[in-house]
Amino acid sequence: MTRSKAQEYRELARACRTLAHTVSTEDGRSHLAAMAEVWERLADQQEQGSDLSEAPARPSGATAEPVVQQQQQQVQRKDEDKGD
Numbered sequence: 001m002t003r004s005k006a007q008e009y010r011e012l013a014r015a016c017r018t019l020a021h022t023v024s025t026e027d028g029r030s031h032l033a034a035m036a037e038v039w040e041r042l043a044d045q046q047e048q049g050s051d052l053s054e055a056p057a058r059p060s061g062a063t064a065e066p067v068v069q070q071q072q073q074q075v076q077r078k079d080e081d082k083g084d
Contacts (some may be wrong), residue, residue, distance in 0.1 A: 005043075006044075
């Protein structure tokens with residue numbers, strides 16, 4: 001049995017919601033929630049046979065700016081600081 005595109009999109013929406021529970025910032029959680037909404041909308045459109053070539057409406061609160069991910073750097077001690 002093959003999965004339909006709608007099923008695949010709904011799984012991606014669930015993955016976004018699951019990941020949102022692990023993100024430490026409200027901004028990150030809201031972006032993932034917005035992504036989940038888009039995947040659900042695409043799944044609905046797929047099931048209804050809508051034309052997916054149209055750009056989906058942007059969820060409320062979503063911005064056009066790309067999401068920037070930050071990384072933490074770990075301070076490495078110099079050899080002379082390590083002690084023997």
